[in-house]
Amino acid sequence: MKKFALLIFGVFSIALFSQSKTILSSEIRWKAYKTLRAESLSHFGTVNLKSGTLIFNGDDLAGGSFVMDMKSIDAADMNEDPKMKKMLENHLKSDDFFDTNKFPTASFQIKSLKKINSNGYNYQVTGPLTIKGISKNISFPVKVSQSNAVYTLTSAQFTFNRKNYGLKYNIFEDMLIINDVEMNVTIKAK
Template sequence: MKKLLPFIFLFFTIILFAQTKNVTSSEIRWKGYKTLKAEALSHNGTLKLKSGNLLVKGSEIAGGNFVMDMTSMDSEDLNGNPKLKKMFENHLKSDDFFDAAKYPVSTYQIKSVRKLNGGVFNYQINGVLTIKGISKNVNFPAKVSQINDEIKLTSARFTFNRKSFGLNYNIFEDMLISNDVEMNISIVAK
């Protein structure tokens, strides 16, 4: 019991001095490429956030959790061709890639935040991204600002390796797709 006392004290200290702010608006953008990273060979779009919060101590982010709705995947670059757009989005949501029927959500859990000196992006966000039940560390720089009781977090463009999360296609087609998926995240919590 004596060994547990410091952990219990720390837990209650965090609860007493930390506050949870719920995400009130968000924008999650993604971009994928063929193996040649050319704009003409890319697709981009958005995902909706199902829920999210930031844990704040004083004026600093101490943690957070985001739940992304994988069934909301939108491919904006194909807006001019509704038939192709629907076909491509269904393909991304199928078990070929994200398997949204089996894994309707993906999550990001902020594990730590480190203040950076200078530059537009003033914090390093370190956390765990979970896609299709597979969890990997994914870190990114972010600009964090606070106005009154509202906190805005905007990430720099960052990438994750799709194959690390089991996002594979058939062997021939898979060789034509870049492993890197780019993302940008912007959230406001209050």
């Protein structure tokens, strides 16, 4: 009974002191490579954040969740060739990859975190990344800073294996693409 009372007190304490911060702006960048990991054989761009929250307990990050609008995927490396840019973006949105008609969003939820002090990053966040209805845990370092009541979360570059989420093309073309997709995320909240 005593443990149960302590658990209830702990839950109420977290709920009482935790504050949800509204996202002001975000930048989610992606990069993928063909078989040879060369800049000339890469594609990169952005995807928009549809919604999200950061949760703080005082000035300490306590959690958060983010929903990405996969229909907004942009191939910025192709800006000089609008026709090829549109072709690549449509290909990424097709059922060959993200299937945005069926799965218009992807999400990430912070399920656990720990404080670290490594290369300027102060938290290690862990949680499920969900793409095409498939959830797999990922973990990466983030830096959280605060200025004028605005909190900024900046991730280190992290990767996910596209095949774990069913992001694969026909067998011959698929062999020409590296499995890891690189990501960088910056989120400002108040």
